[in-house]
Amino acid sequence: MNTLNRNENLSFPLEGGIDLQSIMRQVYMWMGLGMLLTAMVAYITVNTSLISLAANPIILIVAVIAEFGLVMGIGFGFNRLSSGVAGLLFFAYAALNGFTLSMVLLAFSTGSVFLAFATTAILFGSMSVIGYTTSMDLSKMGTYLMMGVIGLLIAMVINLFLSSSLLDMIISLAGVLIFTALTAYDTQRIRRMAMEMSRKGDVEAKMGIFGALKLYLDFINMFLFMLRLVGRRR
Numbered sequence: 001m002n003t004l005n006r007n008e009n010l011s012f013p014l015e016g017g018i019d020l021q022s023i024m025r026q027v028y029m030w031m032g033l034g035m036l037l038t039a040m041v042a043y044i045t046v047n048t049s050l051i052s053l054a055a056n057p058i059i060l061i062v063a064v065i066a067e068f069g070l071v072m073g074i075g076f077g078f079n080r081l082s083s084g085v086a087g088l089l090f091f092a093y094a095a096l097n098g099f100t101l102s103m104v105l106l107a108f109s110t111g112s113v114f115l116a117f118a119t120t121a122i123l124f125g126s127m128s129v130i131g132y133t134t135s136m137d138l139s140k141m142g143t144y145l146m147m148g149v150i151g152l153l154i155a156m157v158i159n160l161f162l163s164s165s166l167l168d169m170i171i172s173l174a175g176v177l178i179f180t181a182l183t184a185y186d187t188q189r190i191r192r193m194a195m196e197m198s199r200k201g202d203v204e205a206k207m208g209i210f211g212a213l214k215l216y217l218d219f220i221n222m223f224l225f226m227l228r229l230v231g232r233r234r
Contacts, residue, residue: 019204023194024132026208030087031216034094038220041098046106054102063100067093074213083205090209097220104224112231119230120223123180128215131187138185145185148178168228175225183218190214 045054053059070093074086081089105113131138152175159167190211197207 020191020194023197023204023207023211024191026205027190027211027215030090030209030212031219034090034212034216035219037091037094038098038101041095042102042105045099045102050099051102051106054099060100060103063096067096067100070096071213071217074210078206078210081206083202083209086206086209090213093213094216101220104227107233108227108231109233112227116223116227116230120219120226123176123226124183124215124219124222127180127183128187131184132191134184134188138188141181141185142189145178145182148174149182152178172225172229176222176229179218179222179225183215183222186214186218 045051054063070089074081074089074093077086108116152171155167155171155174159171190207194207194211197203
């Protein structure tokens, strides 16, 4: 699955002046396209024989490992990848994520999925606007938020053995709060980095893709924790 699949090595060169609005438009355009592709692949998987592949534990594990590999590859490859290759890798990740998410979506009622998605969209949109417009420096939050992500991972592993419904609720609530805050933090970080970049070749296009990936990960993780929190299982 995609949960907690974040990579703080998604770094960008800081080199002096660029069209900020153009960058942010590309960020949200790429993110929107990625979300659309994820939803399409998840829908097709759930409603076709592909669901039998997604239900295969070995195939699912391979797919999850491939997701991590794609995120790591995109994150470390900013200076080496062209915008075209970066875009293809981003779409490959979005499609693969749709495939793995199909099993999660199948476990919850359709109404729960829509409720979790709508709630996540409202939270994400609000926090992204705050992150883009606020004059408050959110950079100091980064260390604490990543510590929170690590704490979530540890708690989730522990709960695999405990199977505590109370701990699961606490984890889900904490996950929503952490990724809500990360949305504002990442939006401000992308904005600041874009303002400090210089226009060289297709760097602007790659910045849009890399920024989209970070916000995509925030949205998907927030959605998954929200679904665990408010979703009703079939």
